[in-house]
Each structure stands twice: as structure tokens, then as C-alpha cells.
Amino acid sequence: MWVYKGQACDTFTDLDFHHAIVGTTLDVRLLLYTRANSSCGRLMSHSAPPPELNLTRPTTFIIHGFRPTGSPPNWLEPMVVELLELRDSNVVVVDWNRGAANIDYFRVVRNTRATANNLTAFIRTMEENGASLASIHMIGISLGAHISGFVGADLNGAIGRITGLDAAGPMFAGKPPEDRLDPTDAQFVDVIHTDMDALGLREPLGHIDFYPNGGADQQGCPRTILSGSAYFKCDHQRSVYLFKESLRRTCETRAFPCATYADFMDARCTDCADFGAQGCPVFGYGVVAWKDSLVRLGQSKYFFNTNNKSPYCKTNYRLDIVAWNQEVQWGYITIKMYSKNQSAKATIDHKKLNFAKYTETQLLAQFDRDVTTVEKMSVTFFSSIVLRPKHKLRVLRLRLQRLEGSDRPLCRYDLLLRDKEEITFRPIPCEESNF
Known part of the structure; x- marks a missing residue:
């Protein structure tokens, strides 16, 4: 067992398929990681931020999505470590697994509002203790993207940034902005679409919406049901792995504004003059450098293609x-x-x-x-x-x-x-x- 300053480390709630069948009661747990404890979570009280939560530093919240098997996400710990290597900050894992581990997806969707309310109250406590809302970045995966949007709306769009990784589609497609993630939820909203024809959403949701490989079928993902569970989740999860790779900055992926993927593939959208010397935006974590231009230009779609495995970037x-x-x-x-x-x-x-x-x-x-x-x-x-x-x-x-x-x-x-x-x-x- 990991130990941090004399205390046992707290870890993400580990459930199994049995819990998903019988159901669990929502319990939102906030696990704090810093450079001093990048591999050891500290469970935080919702009413009083601990001393380890340095409110002068920026804070990133990671919010997972639907967990039908109850297991912890395998990408979670590496993402925490890479975020802390990239920036001296607070990383808070929002563990709402007891509300997300259920085979009844519709019940899980109902839990998103309660999770958002819980998180909103905690962030307000942070603000009362001196934190700047502009320094908060929320990374929401699938249903976590909409939870981020609900929190942002509750805080009147004052949060600095929301990143939506293939925001969930079922029960959210066609909904008005107040019932899903939208550009008014933060000062800057960037969204990645990798499974828009199944588990994700097709319509733009942010100031910039990335559509890798057109936003649907991802390179290297299985195309037949004979591949088992990977057939259902590979495209959806690819958003996480693409974003996670951008944290390592091993290579850059430029994204090009275009009306359709077909026009992009026909080389009709290679002009980046609107962005001056910066050129077209770089996909992923670093896109915030283009924030002012993207907010000014308004909501639009950006396309790029990837390799079928890491490194994903193409030239x-x-x-x-x-x-x-x-x-x-x-x-x-x-x-x-x-x-x-x-x-x-x-x-x-x-x-x-x-x-x-x-x-x-x-x-x-x-x-x-x-x-x-x-x-x-x-x-x-x-x-x-x-x-x-x-x-x-x-x-x-x-x-x-x-x-x-x-x-x-x-x-x-x-x-x-x-x-x-x-x-x-x-x-x-x-x-x-x-x-």
C-alpha cells in the first residue's frame, strides 16, 4: 500500500460487474494529486480544501464517464502523471464511479446532475478560499464532458477551460445548450469528436471542435463485432489517447478549419491565414495558445487524420x-x-x-x-x-x-x-x- 506523509494513499473506487448489475448509490470522491504526491491520491473533504491543495496554483479536474464494468480507467494514472510533469499544478480526479457503474445507462445519466452539483459546491469553496476560477481546467470524458458543462454553467462560464473528450451522445443529442456542454460554459471550450456516429455527438459543442479522421471511424479500431468489446469502445476511447499523447508533446498535430471532412481530404482547406504567424491550431492540450483567435472566429469544425497507433500525428x-x-x-x-x-x-x-x-x-x-x-x-x-x-x-x-x-x-x-x-x-x- 502506498503511503503519503504517514497516511495511506486513497485510490479510485474499484468495482466490478456485480456492482453494475445490482446498482450502487452515488458517492463523489475527490482525489488530489500534486508533484509531491503524483502517484498517491489524497481524499479531500468537500467542505474544507486541505493544505496540500495550493490555491495559488492552477487546478485541473479529470472527470470520467460511464463505467459499465465498474473498473478504474486504465488511462487515468498515466494522465495524472503527465499533467503534473507538464505543469506544476493541482490535479483532482473526480471519482463518481459509484454513480457511473451501472448497466442502466439512463440512471447513470441522471446521476450527472448530482455529480455536477457536488463539484460546483467544492469549486465555490475553493473560490472562497482564494482560488481563481479562470485558473481551473476541467477535462471531461464522455458523460464527464457534460458534467463539466453543467458545472461551468452553474459558475456562469467563469471557469478558464473545459476540454470535452468525445462528449456522450445518447440522451444528449439534439438537446438545448443548457442540457449539455456548450461554448458558454467556460472562457474556452475545446472538444474532440471520435465516435460521432455511435457513442459521441456529431454537432459542434465548443469554441473549437476537433474531428480526427472525420470524427467517426478511427484508424486502427476494429470494424466488425467479431473483435468483441473493442468494437464498441475503441473509437470512443480514442479521444482520450489522442489528448493524452498531446501532453507528451512528442510531435504536433495541426488541425485545419473546414466545412466538411470531404473538403478537407480534397485539400480545399489548407489556408491558415486567419491565424497569422501562428498558423493553424495545434490539436490537444496546447490549443489554448490559439484561444483568442478561436473565440473571435466563432464555433467551427477542425479536421486532421491520424496513424492507427501511437505516435498518432501525421505530417x-x-x-x-x-x-x-x-x-x-x-x-x-x-x-x-x-x-x-x-x-x-x-x-x-x-x-x-x-x-x-x-x-x-x-x-x-x-x-x-x-x-x-x-x-x-x-x-x-x-x-x-x-x-x-x-x-x-x-x-x-x-x-x-x-x-x-x-x-x-x-x-x-x-x-x-x-x-x-x-x-x-x-x-x-x-x-x-x-x-
Whole structure:
């Protein structure tokens, strides 16, 4: 058993499926973690914050969601540690597992209001003892996102930030703002949608709403029910793992404002001029740096794609191809980049591409990793026309422009791409004056 300052550590309530069947009575427990006790929770009284809760520091609340099996979330302890490594703060785990562990989802939903009321009262006590509401960040997962919204509304939107990780959809879809998370609940509300066609919500809820991989089917998640429970929860939980990875800052994921995911995939939304020198927002914990611009611009959707496992971040390029074949060619493109010790691949196959003579086709090329110095490239064309043999795509110019940073675009001129044949070449700086 862990011990902190002579006291046994308090841990998240560990229940099982039996509790979920018979039901439990709501009991909200607040577990405090600081850099001095990052692996040992301190159970706090709701009426009097303990001395370890330094109210001059910022405070982050983590609020879990529906727990149908009653077990503690496996991502919880790592997230606490990573938040404390990132910032000297108070991290409070809101353990309402005795209200969330129940196979009756509708009963759990009813418990969200009572949980929010409990948490609101505690935060008001913090404020009375000198805490600034602007320094509070609430991270709510699934139902926890709406609990955060209820608390924020009760406090008149004075909380500094609410992050909603795939806010729960069932019983909240189509509800008015006062019955779910919405942008007025905090000074800044950022939301991640990863399962909008099942357990999450489709509509925007914050000042910025991220839709990884379009917001529904996540890369690497099972697509059939034969995979068991992972089929139901993988997309929903991906929001947590994407956000958690942003805490480590091993790589950055830029997100692009766009009306639809289809337009994003067609490279129609690569302009980040509204954000000036900062460029388009970085997804995750660090997006607060774009707060002023995002609040000014108003509610909108932002898209990005991910790899199927960690590290999830991709590197974004725009690929422009000018064809000069006599007949229109239809197909797909795979492009690779190489340096001395690195390689990266982008497959552009979200739809059949149309390559017409002297027409520039703009594509979004998202590479699975970052190659800092590109020494050579390769391109493979896959024709989608099966009735005629020996399909060829004649390329007058191929231009590859990185969307992040100010790297000079790379080009190659006069290429003949045969169906399924990989062509390797050394790129050269683009002769922009020619086009």
C-alpha cells in the first residue's frame, strides 16, 4: 500500500460487474494529486480544501464517464502523471464511479446532475478560499464532458477551460445548450469528436471542435463485432489517447478549419491565414495558445487524420499534379519520401482521383511520420480503370508543399507513371515562375 506523509494513499473506487448489475448509490470522491504526491491520491473533504491543495496554483479536474464494468480507467494514472510533469499544478480526479457503474445507462445519466452539483459546491469553496476560477481546467470524458458543462454553467462560464473528450451522445443529442456542454460554459471550450456516429455527438459543442479522421471511424479500431468489446469502445476511447499523447508533446498535430471532412481530404482547406504567424491550431492540450483567435472566429469544425497507433500525428503536405495524358485517367496515388535514415509514406485513396490533361489536381498528402530532409521520393499510380490494359499517367509537374512551416516546395517534371509501378527520383526546388 502506498503511503503519503504517514497516511495511506486513497485510490479510485474499484468495482466490478456485480456492482453494475445490482446498482450502487452515488458517492463523489475527490482525489488530489500534486508533484509531491503524483502517484498517491489524497481524499479531500468537500467542505474544507486541505493544505496540500495550493490555491495559488492552477487546478485541473479529470472527470470520467460511464463505467459499465465498474473498473478504474486504465488511462487515468498515466494522465495524472503527465499533467503534473507538464505543469506544476493541482490535479483532482473526480471519482463518481459509484454513480457511473451501472448497466442502466439512463440512471447513470441522471446521476450527472448530482455529480455536477457536488463539484460546483467544492469549486465555490475553493473560490472562497482564494482560488481563481479562470485558473481551473476541467477535462471531461464522455458523460464527464457534460458534467463539466453543467458545472461551468452553474459558475456562469467563469471557469478558464473545459476540454470535452468525445462528449456522450445518447440522451444528449439534439438537446438545448443548457442540457449539455456548450461554448458558454467556460472562457474556452475545446472538444474532440471520435465516435460521432455511435457513442459521441456529431454537432459542434465548443469554441473549437476537433474531428480526427472525420470524427467517426478511427484508424486502427476494429470494424466488425467479431473483435468483441473493442468494437464498441475503441473509437470512443480514442479521444482520450489522442489528448493524452498531446501532453507528451512528442510531435504536433495541426488541425485545419473546414466545412466538411470531404473538403478537407480534397485539400480545399489548407489556408491558415486567419491565424497569422501562428498558423493553424495545434490539436490537444496546447490549443489554448490559439484561444483568442478561436473565440473571435466563432464555433467551427477542425479536421486532421491520424496513424492507427501511437505516435498518432501525421505530417501534412499538399500534392499538386498537372497531367498531360491524352485521355482522362482515374486512380489513386501513393507517395514516399526518403532521407538517409528515415522514410515516410502517404496513401491518397479516399476516392478515385481524376487526372485530366493540363488540369492541376490538388491532393492532401498525409505522411505517417516526419522526414526532415527529403533526399529522394517515389510515386506509384494505381489505375481504377480495369477494362483497358497498360494504363499510364503522364505528369507534367508534381509539386509537394509542406503545410506546416515555410519549407520550400519540392518538384519533379515530366514523369511517366505506369500502373502499379513505383517510380523513384530526386526532387528539385520548384520553378514557380513556370506555372
